[in-house]
Amino acid sequence: MATRPADLMMGALCDLRIHPVRTWVRATSGGVTVVDTRDAALVWEPRRVVASYAVPRADVTGDLVPWDGTAGAEHAVRIGHDGPSVLDPRTPFSVHTAAGRAWSIATSSGVLEGAAFVADDPDLDGLVVLDWSVFDEWREEEERAYGHPRDPYHRxxxxxxxxxxxxxxxxxxxxxxxxxxxxxxxxxxxxxxxxxxxxxxxxxxxxxxxxxxxxxxxxxxxxxxxxxxxxxxxxxxxxxxxxxxxxxxxxxxxxxxxxxxxxxxxxxxxxxxxxx
Incomplete structure (x- = not known):
């Protein structure tokens, strides 16, 4: 029986997914470069349709401080008439669907509340998942990036x-x-x-x-x-x-x-x- 790649992708939406990327990635806050890495990965927590960047801890400038703030509300939607229930992009980063711990990032320009997440999964060992929205600017190579990380499976x-x-x-x-x-x-x-x-x-x-x-x-x-x-x-x-x-x-x-x-x-x- 033939396999539809779209069905494979849909079937994995409730899994924790990771994909290494080769672009040089940077993010700034308050004029300070907080993220500077050539070893980023894309991470989709279960039910997420939009990925976040995860980077090695050593490539984040600042201290990780435990965060115990309010997670925010889910915005669950269904894809198609009979597709799975997923979290649309209005769902804040603070809503985590994988096991792990939320952190703030204390930088020289201030504290980025709840901006980091460290998952328990061993395949993400040493990586910090980051909240795109708390940073002032993201760049992939020298190109300004908007909205969220680009997905290699999306065009x-x-x-x-x-x-x-x-x-x-x-x-x-x-x-x-x-x-x-x-x-x-x-x-x-x-x-x-x-x-x-x-x-x-x-x-x-x-x-x-x-x-x-x-x-x-x-x-x-x-x-x-x-x-x-x-x-x-x-x-x-x-x-x-x-x-x-x-x-x-x-x-x-x-x-x-x-x-x-x-x-x-x-x-x-x-x-x-x-x-x-």
Whole structure:
């Protein structure tokens, strides 16, 4: 019987996973370089879909201090209609699903509360797992890194198309294009990016929301409607995406989970994702 690699990946989501990486990794806090390593690893705690960097203890500048703070709340979501329950990226680093001990890092610029985790697993012996969000800046080689560590099993492909795509909500068409760009991203539904000229931009208003993607960069958002009828953060754009996402620069993408989409006249099923 044939094996689907995606099934293997899904089947391991509840395991503690590790993958060595060869990039030179650095992180700063308060202008001080706290992490500087050429021996990093990616670590996914059980049920995590986004990895954290783990580095040798010797490559962390500062003292590890036991941390007994509040772990925070899980944000559990289900992947697909019958997939496993996982922790989406809103779940704070302090929620640990592997056995081990949480630590703070005391540096010359201050204490990074709960920023480190030392797992009991012998395969992680000598490594400290780090909270991406508490550092001011991460670099992989000389490239600024955003959002979270890049996953070697995760990629994006941007492909121009001539399919006829419409997106509507409540019977109101908000996008109608014959020149979409499809963005295919591992383990996510295809995203349709539309030229602004083919969007009812008069129905959109800018949102203060900003997010960062490790593969595409900085996204700014749009809300739909106004007043009591306003629906927040239903679309986004990358004005200056990272190199992998350059084909979608300036295009607008809508959450297919929230809109009625047709492709060449055929209605599409709404995908089930954490954003449904």
């Amino acid at each position: 994006i492909d941007c492909l121009r198309s001539s399919r006829h795509v419409t997106l509507s909500i409540g019977g109101q068409v908000v996008a109608d294009t014959r020149r979409p760009t499809y963005l295919y991203e591992t383990n996510l539904p295809p995203r349709v990016y539309v030229p602004a000229e083919d969007v009812r931009t008069d129905l959109l208003s800018t949102s203060p929301t900003i997010t960062y993607c490790a593969y595409k960069g900085r996204a700014s958002y749009f809300s739909l409607g106004a007043g009591d009828a306003r629906i927040e953060d239903v679309a986004w754009t990358y004005e200056a995406p990272l190199h992998d996402g350059r084909p979608v620069a300036g295009l607008i993408c809508f959450y297919a989970e929230r809109f009625d989409e047709t492709v060449d006249g055929v209605p599409q099923e709404r995908p089930v994702t954490p954003w449904s």
